[in-house]
Amino acid sequence: MSSRIAPQAATQPLLQIERLQVHYGSVQALAGVSLQVHRGELVTLLGSNGAGKSTTLRAISRLEPASGGRILWHGANLAAVPAHRTLKLGIGHCPEGRRLLNRQSVAFNLELGAYLRRDREAIAADLERCYGLFPRLAERRQQQAGALSGGEQQMLAIARALMGRPELLMLDEPSLGLAPKLVAEVMTVLAELHANGQTILLVEQNAQAALEIADRGYVLEAGRIQLQDNATALLRNPQLKAAYLGG
Amino acid sequence: MIEALLQTLLNGAASGGVYALVALGYTLIFSVLGVINFAQGALFSLGGYLTYLFLGGKIGVNGALPGWGLPVGLPFWLALLVAALGSGAVGLLVERIAFAPLRRRGAEPLLSLITSLGAGVVLVNLLQLLMGAEGYAFPQGAAGLAHLPESLLIGGARIRTIQVLLLAISALAVAGLSLWLENSRSGKAMRAVAEDATTATLLGINSVAVVRLAFLLSGMLAGLGGGLIGMSVSLAGPYFGISYGLKGLAVLVLGGLGSVPGAIVGGLVMGLAEALIPAEASGWRDALAFAILFAVLVLRPSGLLGRRQLEKV
Numbered sequence: 001m002s003s004r005i006a007p008q009a010a011t012q013p014l015l016q017i018e019r020l021q022v023h024y025g026s027v028q029a030l031a032g033v034s035l036q037v038h039r040g041e042l043v044t045l046l047g048s049n050g051a052g053k054s055t056t057l058r059a060i061s062r063l064e065p066a067s068g069g070r071i072l073w074h075g076a077n078l079a080a081v082p083a084h085r086t087l088k089l090g091i092g093h094c095p096e097g098r099r100l101l102n103r104q105s106v107a108f109n110l111e112l113g114a115y116l117r118r119d120r121e122a123i124a125a126d127l128e129r130c131y132g133l134f135p136r137l138a139e140r141r142q143q144q145a146g147a148l149s150g151g152e153q154q155m156l157a158i159a160r161a162l163m164g165r166p167e168l169l170m171l172d173e174p175s176l177g178l179a180p181k182l183v184a185e186v187m188t189v190l191a192e193l194h195a196n197g198q199t200i201l202l203v204e205q206n207a208q209a210a211l212e213i214a215d216r217g218y219v220l221e222a223g224r225i226q227l228q229d230n231a232t233a234l235l236r237n238p239q240l241k242a243a244y245l246g247g
Numbered sequence: 248m249i250e251a252l253l254q255t256l257l258n259g260a261a262s263g264g265v266y267a268l269v270a271l272g273y274t275l276i277f278s279v280l281g282v283i284n285f286a287q288g289a290l291f292s293l294g295g296y297l298t299y300l301f302l303g304g305k306i307g308v309n310g311a312l313p314g315w316g317l318p319v320g321l322p323f324w325l326a327l328l329v330a331a332l333g334s335g336a337v338g339l340l341v342e343r344i345a346f347a348p349l350r351r352r353g354a355e356p357l358l359s360l361i362t363s364l365g366a367g368v369v370l371v372n373l374l375q376l377l378m379g380a381e382g383y384a385f386p387q388g389a390a391g392l393a394h395l396p397e398s399l400l401i402g403g404a405r406i407r408t409i410q411v412l413l414l415a416i417s418a419l420a421v422a423g424l425s426l427w428l429e430n431s432r433s434g435k436a437m438r439a440v441a442e443d444a445t446t447a448t449l450l451g452i453n454s455v456a457v458v459r460l461a462f463l464l465s466g467m468l469a470g471l472g473g474g475l476i477g478m479s480v481s482l483a484g485p486y487f488g489i490s491y492g493l494k495g496l497a498v499l500v501l502g503g504l505g506s507v508p509g510a511i512v513g514g515l516v517m518g519l520a521e522a523l524i525p526a527e528a529s530g531w532r533d534a535l536a537f538a539i540l541f542a543v544l545v546l547r548p549s550g551l552l553g554r555r556q557l558e559k560v
């Protein structure tokens with residue numbers, strides 16, 4: 001999916017969030033979050049339950065309106081973009097809890113992932129690529145998505161997001177509810193995608209697993225960024241160790 | 248004997264087809280918004296009157312413009328189509344007036360039951376103002392039906408041609424709608440919105456446009472039903488669509504809320520059951536319809552083909 005906005009300086013972040021605020025009624029969920037994602041990076045956004053991670057992704061996808069600050073995509077403000085246009089601009093969002101079309105087949109879910117695309121041959125090729133990445137989906141392509149195991153559902157959610165060929169792939173807690181072995185499997189796939197050049201913004205509570213594959217990380221607490229650093233540095237950070245890394 | 252039975256079954260299937268059209272109209276809107284559009288019966292009436300006017304019918308003595316008529320006399324299939332489009336357009340207007348403002352303000356969706364009922368009442372009263380409360384029979388010559396034989400010989404039985412047409416046209420509409428939902432890009436988008444509007448949005452689907460499309464199609468189905476009934480029976484007055492709207496509601500629940508095959512099967516079951524009631528006992532027809540509904544709901548609370556409430560994870 002090519003972007004219509006020409007990249008300016010090589011240093012311009014793909015996604016730049018500046019002092020973003022989001023309110024749910026009178027409750028402030030984000031109190032001025034700033035973060036950047038550069039092309040080709042795998043950035044992780046960490047934090048405990050209720051910190052505001054999902055809200056951040058939902059604001060980027062324009063599912064929640066910002067009450068302050070701005071979100072720049074290729075340097076252009078997203079404020080006036082309706083939610084159903086963000087994927088067209090190149091922002092793919094694999095939402096919390098997978099949100100599959102549970103009554104529809106695996107194949108239908110993947111087909112809808114490519115809803116905006118018209119390049120039939122490339123879609124067919126991407127479909128095969130997804131089935132190659134997740135062989136278990138290929139075996140179950142005619143099954144109802146709701147009948148898959150938790151791990152398979154997560155694979156399907158990721159594959160569906162990939163079918164939209166997003167320039168930025170945002171994932172909201174893909175490890176949630178998965179056994180450790182499956183978490184490792186999901187992280188391996190994300191690392192592979194990253195190695196192939198896919199830009200990724202990964203929201204996680206499982207800091208250890210996310211930091212092992214990420215370039216950089218941010219730690220969100222009560223709607224504010226508390227820490228930001230390289231992944232390797234964060235893995236050694238005593239504060240983070242105490243709070244999230246179990247030691 | 249055979250002849251009478253065949254005629255009875257066909258009558259049942261024909262009105263069942265119309266019930267299915269109405270129920271499908273409800274189904275489309277229920278799937279995408281989770282609410283019932285109570286203006287559906289009024290759109291049914293509207294479709295009947297529009298068909299009458301497009302066939303070249305004149306306004307009666309109690310109407311606003313007695314003796315006035317459209318300067319056209321379309322063939323019946325074209326009149327049906329144009330009337331259905333007209334009802335669809337008014338369906339869109341109902342969405343604008345009775346549904347969209349509530350959604351924009353994040354109001355309780357149940358409130359739209361009241362606003363849509365209000366829109367329906369206004370529409371029926373406008374029809375009454377324009378056309379008067381009297382009944383109308385469709386103009387025979389202009390209908391383009393005049394050169395069709397009054398009845399057909401099928402399997403040794405004489406069947407009223409209009410019933411065959413009724414059944415064929417509603418079957419075509421139902422099949423067309425099902426194929427469209429199953430195979431077209433916009434049909435798939437509608438299925439996605441029906442299941443999860445947020446997910447659909449993230450996949451690039453404009454769910455507001457899909458909702459509007461549902462209202463357009465739903466209004467068209469109601470309008471088509473009204474035109475067909477007007478043609479086979481007559482227009483009994485501006486309220487005639489309301490009873491079909493209620494019957495369609497019963498069919499909707501009978502078949503299973505939100506299920507397309509359920510609306511079709513439910514419509515046929517209802518139509519056939521009614522037709523099997525002998526003419527002497529015709530006063531019991533509506534009672535029977537709701538007795539069937541009651542029995543089915545006791546045995547299967549989610550309707551004939553409704554999903555059981557298991558899969559909510």
Ligand SMILES: Nc1ncnc2c1ncn2[C@@H]1O[C@H](COP(=O)(O)OP(=O)(O)O)[C@@H](O)[C@H]1O
Nearest residue numbers: 024027029047048049050051052053054055056
């Ligand atoms: N729809 C909502 N209505 C009201 N408050 C919400 C809603 N969604 C989230 N919140 C609140 O906003 C805060 C951030 O939530 P969220 O972004 O979901 O956190 P996280 O994804 O990090 O667990 C929490 O305090 C949560 O209770």
Ligand SMILES: [Mg+2]
Nearest residue numbers: 053054055096
């Ligand atoms: Mg969350």
